[in-house]
Amino acid sequence: MLAHGPATSYDLKQRVAFTIGNFWAFAHSQLYDEPARLAEAGLLTATEEEGGRRRRTYAITDDGRAALSDWLASPTPEETEVRDLGLLKLFFATFAGPGDLPTLAHTRRDSHRVRADGYQALYDQIAPYADKWQVKSLELGIRIERTVEEFWTEFIDSLDAETPPGQ
Template structure:
């Protein structure tokens, strides 16, 4: 493999990093990876609760390499895949981010919630269908988290287990909301 040079931005300054930057740094802290490997790791872990375009996992490692936060090795021959590794400076940046204040408001980007907000313009039967669909969706996701939790609880990373526990609680809470709303709508419609 050919080692690509580490190149920092002028004056040693780094561009402002975004959430995807920290996802890549965090995933590379678990070990070297190609962009495809990163996509797989994210898909099985934080992709369950942090949605973003997977194309970012192909672009961001190269930018982090330009910033000197990761290194890239290119495979000789074959597909010439790039394997990325976090640098000591990248690890420092990740640790600084982990201790920085987290004051941003939590975003709930739930299409069902958005549709509920505008339900004044929907037919009552459509609203009941929406509620049933969202209930089923949140139940399935909560069940999936519970299954993942059972697989890693005894041998997984403690903080990943805690993340799954919060995910389970969140999904069960939202599932309960939709169940109550279904009952309310059915009572109104005389079902």
């Protein structure tokens, strides 16, 4: 994130919340601890305010840019990690109560729809002038959310087809 420009840990928290925080979960404490560690390693510089809250502003160094370049060039064979509470509940749905499954399906469909709509609104807002690779990552986010929304919609339809009339 600092390759985009200098920032305090609070600034990083704000940047992350609206960007990679949508698809890469991590503890916000890392945004306060990690910059100091990277500065000690020579990958960032830290400049402290003279007065006031004495906030530290971090900036990437040439060594930091080289480390970023090395990281980007390294292979990424890992599988995508899925941590979806709705999917976990669906797996154990055999043990659910009679109304639990339809509620789960409707809630998850609506949740993914809202997220996809939010991504789409952001896409519409930034696509004309944003970094093209950030826009591509947003496109994938939209597709993933729409696909999962479609799954739950089809699942709701199959539940409705199984439910006898009058129930």
